[in-house]
Amino acid sequence: MVLDVWKKIKKKQFTPMYVLYGTEDFLINETKQLLINYALSEEEIEFNLSSYDLEETPIEVAIEDAETFPFVGERRLIFLNNPTFLTGEKSKSKIEHNLNKLEAYLKEPAPYSIIVFSGAYEKLDERKKLTKELKRQGTVVEAKKLNEQELILWVKERVAINGVEIDDEAVHQLLTLSGTNLLMLTTEVDKLALYANGGKKIDVNMVEKLVSRSLEQNIFSLVDKIVQRKIEDAFRIYYDLLKRNEEPLKILAILAGQFRLIYQVKELARKGYGQQQIAGFVKVHPFRVKLAAGQARLFKDEELARIMNMLADADYLAKTGGMNKEMILEMFLFRLQGEN
Structure with missing residues (x-):
């Protein structure tokens, strides 16, 4: 887990190589920053920190840098970005890498250098010799969504x-x-x-x-008021969003998306799917699934079906221009109020 790697970095328990991959850019960048903060002093950064884009620079150039003894301080830190050769993807770059040079380095890495491979790849090619050797010699961090x-x-x-x-x-x-x-x-x-x-x-x-509320979180609160049958409070949140110049159609789209999620979670849970499975199926974070599951329990199937139909009607009116956009959502909330 990435948090365990961070703890070791903070204790200055480094490995010769790191491989950072995944779609959560924040975790990759945070790991890089921690390595800079703990592996180098402020004075050393200018002399001992290097970064290469492997779609523009051959690997052997970076290896020569890693084999060069640090001019100041005790270690070098070298970032190698976009190492496509560790994946099953085809590189769009015309750069040819001498991977034999890298293989030789992996057998005997410089004790004064830390090399960090970094790329926004969903997975590595575990069949490749280089990947296997890097996993054996270094630390591999998959930057994925945290549960x-x-x-x-x-x-x-x-x-x-x-x-x-x-x-x-x-x-x-x-x-x-x-x-x-x-x-x-x-x-x-x-x-x-x-x-x-x-x-x-x-x-x-x-x-x-x-804590600041995002538009999505304000709409989550609006849905929560609907769930609790507190329609007047839902109106209050809606008018507050309008005062902030939020676009009514955007509010409607996110509102419909939240109810769609509640409906999907309710259906999939009924079929025996767990929280993680549902999250993977509907492609949202498991925490959102947990919150939606709590809301879903407070709706009967027919209630959810009615609300989904009402939102579909509102969407049709919005797209055909049959009513003032701000009034479309008001009418949706009034109809809800009439059913409670």
């Missing part, structure tokens, strides 16, 4: 870095309000930690007070 428990650990780790603590209820509310985007979460965690600086513990009240 709920990993997200909770990540938030607590991030808070601890800032020298404060956060309770479990506050973590859950933070994820509910901010979503699972790590870049957005980082901004919110750092803001909370700054506010709590001086011995305070981050609690749920602090999260409610300080």
